[in-house]
Amino acid sequence: MGAHRASVLFVCVHNAGRSQMAAGYLRVLGGDRVDVYSAGSAPGPGLNPVAVQVMSEEGIDITRATPQLLTPDTLQRADVVITMGCGDACPVYPGKRYEDWDLTDPADQPIEVVRHIRDDIRRRVEDLLRSL
Secondary structure (H helix, E strand, O other): OOOOOEEEEEEEOOOOOHHHHHHHHHHHHHHHHEEEEEEEOOOOOOOOHHHHHHHHHOOOOOOOOOOOEOOHHHHHHOOEEEEEOOHHHOOOOOOOEEEEOOOOOOOOOOHHHHHHHHHHHHHHHHHHHHHO
């Protein structure tokens, strides 16, 4: 019998910066070992262009991603739910592993700050992969 592929859902408010950067890293670093989803409690109209730029600096293209609304179905698919500042808007389902990553929102931040957020996200994704 094959090993179970872990599924991870990244959730932030607008699904335009933090969660998309984390999903981008996990897709690249996790490869076919993990299914990756991202969603937002109040999705924005598009990706944060500075987040797209700093991920591009790492060789990761997130331009095809679009902000998605967090739904019960999306939550049900995930084994691990990583929240990033969505507070009470992120419902808790029994049997799921939850982590809350306290990360600055990259919206309206200068590129130097967003690079720091990106690097913090990468370290966290690497730690997450080791724990799956």
